[in-house]
Amino acid sequence: MKLYFLPGACSIGIHALLAELGHPFELVRAARPGTPEFEAYKRVNPKGKVPALIRDDGSLLTEFPVIALYLARINPDRRLIPTDAEGEIRVLEMTEYLVSTVHMQGYTRVRRPEKFAPSDSDHAAVKAFGLGVFQAGLDRAERQIDGKEWLFDKMSIADFALFYLAHWSTVNGIGALGPNCQAHHDRLWSRGEIRRAIEREATV
Ligand SMILES: N[C@@H](CCC(=O)N[C@@H](CS)C(=O)NCC(=O)O)C(=O)O
Numbered sequence: 001m002k003l004y005f006l007p008g009a010c011s012i013g014i015h016a017l018l019a020e021l022g023h024p025f026e027l028v029r030a031a032r033p034g035t036p037e038f039e040a041y042k043r044v045n046p047k048g049k050v051p052a053l054i055r056d057d058g059s060l061l062t063e064f065p066v067i068a069l070y071l072a073r074i075n076p077d078r079r080l081i082p083t084d085a086e087g088e089i090r091v092l093e094m095t096e097y098l099v100s101t102v103h104m105q106g107y108t109r110v111r112r113p114e115k116f117a118p119s120d121s122d123h124a125a126v127k128a129f130g131l132g133v134f135q136a137g138l139d140r141a142e143r144q145i146d147g148k149e150w151l152f153d154k155m156s157i158a159d160f161a162l163f164y165l166a167h168w169s170t171v172n173g174i175g176a177l178g179p180n181c182q183a184h185h186d187r188l189w190s191r192g193e194i195r196r197a198i199e200r201e202a203t204v
Helices: 011-021 038-044 064-073 085-111 120-145 157-172 179-189 192-203
Strands: 002-005 026-029 052-054 060-062
Touching (some): 011 064, 060 064, 064 157, 085 120, 120 179, 179 192
Antiparallel strands (some): 052 060
16 A cells, blocks of 8 residues: 655645554655656646555545545454444544535635635635634534544544644644644644654655
């Protein structure tokens, strides 16, 4: 299995999940648009995005929630996705919200306003809107964790989506983490396998 990543990108959530699972994998740096290596990367993943997982049979898997679900399903003993239908759909609902709304509609507006509005004069408004979406997601997670260690009764794949968003908030000073989200982030970051895996990204 190979994980294509970019340092500090949302792929850190899948990287952390693989580290937590202890699943053997090869870590391969992808390429950013506009670099000479990008065309070659698009032959691996035509979407040109990370995370991208090459499975042991050579097939490509993309989209964070789907990669996370796949990894949880092939490691059933770790119980990172509930086996009952209600538990499963609630974990998927939260994972999807964190990635598709909080990241893609919120954080991306703050960091890359030009993707949403070509004119510089609109960028401040785009960023402000994005920050509202991002913060609303962090606040929703804050309320959901209250009194627990994880978003649900036990650790699940949704925690790894929140992890990368909280990590971005911490590293880039975007949005504000409440005490539950901060403790949740620190709980995952303090796991040696996870921290070492993410720190290694700078060296690959
Ligand atoms: N819907 C995709 C989104 C992935 C995504 O947007 N990844 C970003 C990194 S956080 C990326 O590859 N950006 C490269 C670029 O467009 O410059 C998923 O869930 O995996």
